[in-house]
Amino acid sequence: MTVNAKTRVTPRRALLLGAVAALAAGMVVGVTGAAQAGTTLGASAAEKGRFFGTAVAAGRLGDSAYTTILNREFNQVTPENEMKTDATEPQQNQFSYGNADRIVAHARANGMQVRGHTLAWHAQQPSWMQGMSGSTLRNAMLNHVTQVATHFRGQVAWWDVVNEAFADGGGGGRRDSNLQRTGNDWIEAAFRAARAADPNAQLCYNDYNTDNWTDAKTQGVYRMVQDFKQRGVPIDCVGFQSHFTGGSNYPSNYRTTLSSFAALGVDVHITELDIRNAPVDAYRNVTNDCLAVARCKGITVWGIRDSDSWRSSESPLLFNGSGQKKSAYDAVLAALNNGTTPPTGTPTTPPPTTTPPPSGSCTASATPGQVWGDRYNTSVTVSGASTWAVVVSITSPQKISSTWSGSPTWDGSGLVMTMRSNGSGDTFGFTTMMNGNSSARPQIVSCTAG
Numbered sequence: 001m002t003v004n005a006k007t008r009v010t011p012r013r014a015l016l017l018g019a020v021a022a023l024a025a026g027m028v029v030g031v032t033g034a035a036q037a038g039t040t041l042g043a044s045a046a047e048k049g050r051f052f053g054t055a056v057a058a059g060r061l062g063d064s065a066y067t068t069i070l071n072r073e074f075n076q077v078t079p080e081n082e083m084k085t086d087a088t089e090p091q092q093n094q095f096s097y098g099n100a101d102r103i104v105a106h107a108r109a110n111g112m113q114v115r116g117h118t119l120a121w122h123a124q125q126p127s128w129m130q131g132m133s134g135s136t137l138r139n140a141m142l143n144h145v146t147q148v149a150t151h152f153r154g155q156v157a158w159w160d161v162v163n164e165a166f167a168d169g170g171g172g173g174r175r176d177s178n179l180q181r182t183g184n185d186w187i188e189a190a191f192r193a194a195r196a197a198d199p200n201a202q203l204c205y206n207d208y209n210t211d212n213w214t215d216a217k218t219q220g221v222y223r224m225v226q227d228f229k230q231r232g233v234p235i236d237c238v239g240f241q242s243h244f245t246g247g248s249n250y251p252s253n254y255r256t257t258l259s260s261f262a263a264l265g266v267d268v269h270i271t272e273l274d275i276r277n278a279p280v281d282a283y284r285n286v287t288n289d290c291l292a293v294a295r296c297k298g299i300t301v302w303g304i305r306d307s308d309s310w311r312s313s314e315s316p317l318l319f320n321g322s323g324q325k326k327s328a329y330d331a332v333l334a335a336l337n338n339g340t341t342p343p344t345g346t347p348t349t350p351p352p353t354t355t356p357p358p359s360g361s362c363t364a365s366a367t368p369g370q371v372w373g374d375r376y377n378t379s380v381t382v383s384g385a386s387t388w389a390v391v392v393s394i395t396s397p398q399k400i401s402s403t404w405s406g407s408p409t410w411d412g413s414g415l416v417m418t419m420r421s422n423g424s425g426d427t428f429g430f431t432t433m434m435n436g437n438s439s440a441r442p443q444i445v446s447c448t449a450g
Contacts, residue, residue: 041318041329042075042112044336048291051076051113051298052336055272058082058099060308061106065323069304070110076157077107078115078271078300084124088148092128092140095147104155115271115300116156118163118206119145120190122177130178138182142193149197158269160206160239161194162187168209172220187224188233195234206239206271212251213260213368222261229264239271242286243302243311246275250282253368255289256441262295272302274309274316278328283318285371287332291339364390364447369429375401378442379429380419385449389420394432395440403430416445 038044045052053076060066070077081087082099089095107114120141132140149159165187167175174180187205194203205225210218221238228235238261244250251257258268270290275282290296303309307321318329362385369377382388393416394400400408406419406428419428432442 038333038337041073041333041336044333045298046075048336048339050290050296051300053077053112053115053298053300054304055080055300055302056103056106056304057308058102061102066304066308067106069319069323073304074112076113076115076298076300077103078117079103080303081124083117083148083152085119085121085129085144086124086126089129089144090126092126093143095151097151100152104152108155113157114152114155115269116149116152116159116201117271118160119148119194120161120179120186121163122175122179123164125178133178134182137178138186138189141179141182141186142189145190145193146197149194149201153198154200156198156201158202158204158237159194159198160271161191161203163206164208165205166207166210166217166220166224168217170216172216172223174220188228191228191234202236202267203234204237204239204269204271205235206241208241208243208272210240211242211244211254211257213253213257218257222264225261225264225266229266235266237267237269237297239269241272241302242270242274243272244275244282246277246279246282250275250285252371254286255292255371256368258289258293258296259441262293267295267297268293269297270299273299274302274311274314275328276311276314276316278316278318278326280327280331283328284331284335287335288339291335362388362390362447362449364388364444366392366442366444368441375431375433377429377431379427380444382421382426382428382447384447386426387421387450389418389448389450390428391445391447392417392419392430392442393445394442395437397435398437398440399433399435401431401433403428405429 038047041052052074054070054074056070056077057080079100082103088097088100104114129137129140145161165175165177165180167173174184179186191203194201205221207217207221209215210221212218225235225238227233240257261268270286273286287299290299301317303317305319305321305323306312306315306317309317318326318332320326363383365381367379367381369379380390380392382390396415399414400410400417403419405422405424407422408417408419408430410417417430419430
């Protein structure tokens with residue numbers, strides 16, 4: 001989105017204006033790379049081709065302390081509740097956009113992009129919709145999607161078309177809701193209606209508890225997105241809410257989750273980030289994981305100050321209730337400034353794969369393990385044979401630095417390892433040094449029995 005240069009001076013433009021003024025006064029000014037580092041979250045993210053946004057409540061736009069931080073720090077906004085169904089269509093076919101329009105107008109006046117949240121959701125439905133079912137509800141939902149997306153056409157960069165449609169627990173299936181009971185194709189129908197209403201907006205699916213790659217819910221959403229892409233259903237992005245309870249709730253395979261979805265050909269967004277007690281390491285790790293995945297387009301925190309958060313008692317945000325920056329803020333800004341932008345076309349990591357078991361073969365499945373700043377672990381489980389040889393390939397300049405529970409050999413390049421069983425069981429593992437390449441992950445080439 002373009003910014004009116006007459007009304008908004010970005011940190012980079014301010015730096016250049018200062019340099020010009022100094023030169024006019026006869027001074028010599030050296031503009032170094034360090035001096036050009038972003039001084040706010042949004043400016044630094046923008047230098048990496050990404051956004052750093054926040055959820056915004058229309059009722060707080062009159063709070064000058066709130067809007068000062070909002071306008072200074074962020075380049076993207078998501079309305080907290082103002083675009084949900086109960087707010088935008090309180091009575092059937094009677095639409096109300098006042099508060100949502102206020103947020104959109106504020107964002108556009110300050111050069112921020114807008115995420116529409118959300119068009120179809122089982123929660124926060126108005127009472128008239130809650131009493132509907134079957135084709136009546138389906139038609140009402142599609143009309144709502146069409147009307148709201150049309151109203152904001154050209155003003156919203158991304159739509160959370162469908163929100164939280166998958167169930168928690170071990171099954172990986174859909175949530176039982178009145179929308180789901182209209183037919184299993186309701187999500188697809190909503191996406192197609194949104195594309196017709198706003199052809200230029202990016203269409204996203206958004207959910208929570210989908211951060212850990214091995215969780216059944218994550219896999220359920222992955223299979224849906226994979227199916228949509230294969231069949232041409234219009235989906236452009238997937239949102240990960242990432243409401244973490246603390247450092248222990250941040251999964252070590254979070255980067256694998258982001259890169260695995262990205263490998264399907266969709267962008268990935270971190271859409272509602274907040275972390276109990278705002279631990280520095282967890283916030284830093286989330287930021288670095290996004291920066292490591294070329295198609296991770298940005299991060300949105302769910303609120304500005306702790307006092308604005310739906311989890312205010314847990315102090316989960318980057319600013320305290322007085323609007324002061326916390327240590328987590330410093331860690332995020334440093335990560336943004338130190339990060340690099342993956343070049344366009346950089347391959348994203350495909351999901352951990354299972355080799356098909358042809359006759360006489362075994363099966364090997366790779367699972368991501370602990371990740372550190374410069375290295376990561378991988379474990380491989382073999383089934384179908386008691387003795388085996390598994391071939392694993394890695395991507396240069398990465399190198400395998402250690403192994404366990406197997407007997408390894410390498411080819412001349414050092415990039416292909418053959419691990420043979422040595423009586424230690426059906427699982428082996430290894431540590432890979434990133435050596436500057438943090439996005440690639442090992443691939444299972446083959447598994448041979450005997």
